[in-house]
Amino acid sequence: MSEPALELKDVRKVYRTATEEIEVLRGINLTVPEGELAVIMGPSGSGKSTLLSIAGGLDKPTAGRVVVGGVDITDMGEEELTKIRARKIGFVFQSFNLIRNYTALENVMLPLLFTGIFDVKEAREIAGKMLEIVGLKGHENKFPSQLSGGQQQRVAIARALAPSPDVVLMDEPTGSLDVDTAAKVLSLVRWLNQALGQTIIIVTHNPEIAELATRTFYIRAGMIYEEPPKKMLIDTIRELKAAGSLEDIRKTQISMLRLKAEALERALRGGKVDPSILEAEVKSLERRIERLEAYA
Numbered sequence: 001m002s003e004p005a006l007e008l009k010d011v012r013k014v015y016r017t018a019t020e021e022i023e024v025l026r027g028i029n030l031t032v033p034e035g036e037l038a039v040i041m042g043p044s045g046s047g048k049s050t051l052l053s054i055a056g057g058l059d060k061p062t063a064g065r066v067v068v069g070g071v072d073i074t075d076m077g078e079e080e081l082t083k084i085r086a087r088k089i090g091f092v093f094q095s096f097n098l099i100r101n102y103t104a105l106e107n108v109m110l111p112l113l114f115t116g117i118f119d120v121k122e123a124r125e126i127a128g129k130m131l132e133i134v135g136l137k138g139h140e141n142k143f144p145s146q147l148s149g150g151q152q153q154r155v156a157i158a159r160a161l162a163p164s165p166d167v168v169l170m171d172e173p174t175g176s177l178d179v180d181t182a183a184k185v186l187s188l189v190r191w192l193n194q195a196l197g198q199t200i201i202i203v204t205h206n207p208e209i210a211e212l213a214t215r216t217f218y219i220r221a222g223m224i225y226e227e228p229p230k231k232m233l234i235d236t237i238r239e240l241k242a243a244g245s246l247e248d249i250r251k252t253q254i255s256m257l258r259l260k261a262e263a264l265e266r267a268l269r270g271g272k273v274d275p276s277i278l279e280a281e282v283k284s285l286e287r288r289i290e291r292l293e294a295y296a
């Protein structure tokens, strides 16, 4: 049984300026089960970025609850939230947001170190594997300025996925890329969702991105609506089954998930993690491992 990777319960957001109040979100109920690739569309100014910031714990709702991987993050303080975000939520932005004077490998290592559960050696190992998975083997020591736009976005995707978060949130991930590069990045995103079982939520204007979705939502006038499911991604799944390296990548992902579970248990023994939160985290990791083993 899939559990929700993300739940928004009656989320409201009101922005107050000196002269007016804008109610951008008017009671959003959204459940994205584990393993889905959900796309949220909507016109400019409809509140897509606001929704994503709230889902990712970067901003607080005016009312309502936000639950990520079984953990309610709504009222968490900034210190706890920073670590929870690093372990449970990955972000990919339109403008890549890589650190200029860090190499590709160091950029991917950074969120792993922020989790507070991995040491430098483990972070380096996982970061190297993730860069390989996104097709950037051999580029580990390059700085962002030495990489193309598409390569930089792949580093950002590796960075978001490296801690095996419950959910990866992407805000217009191809908005800065030309058409061909965008298509390549999108097929990588779809492939990562299918191969790794990674839950991904994308907000976008671009109707082409909705073609990738296992679920499509529209946001309009502060409310969210789900579109009926489109065709299954049968061709992609066939394609993926035919790919020789898929098995190896799933094994790599399983080993990364196990490493994270071990690191969490170590952190618990060291008193670094709240035990009530840890239980939900370890369970969600176990479910992902089971799902990946079942694919094989």
Ligand SMILES: Nc1ncnc2c1ncn2[C@@H]1O[C@H](COP(=O)(O)OP(=O)(O)OP(=O)(O)O)[C@@H](O)[C@H]1O
Residues within 6 Å of the ligand: 015, 016, 017, 022, 024, 042, 043, 044, 045, 046, 047, 048, 049, 050, 051, 205
């Ligand atoms: N910090 C803020 N203070 C006041 N109003 C804000 C703030 N952030 C966003 N808004 C307003 O909230 C509304 C929703 O903005 P948001 O960026 O979430 O929309 P969006 O759907 O992501 O738009 P786009 O597709 O153009 O990026 C807009 O009217 C915007 O002006």
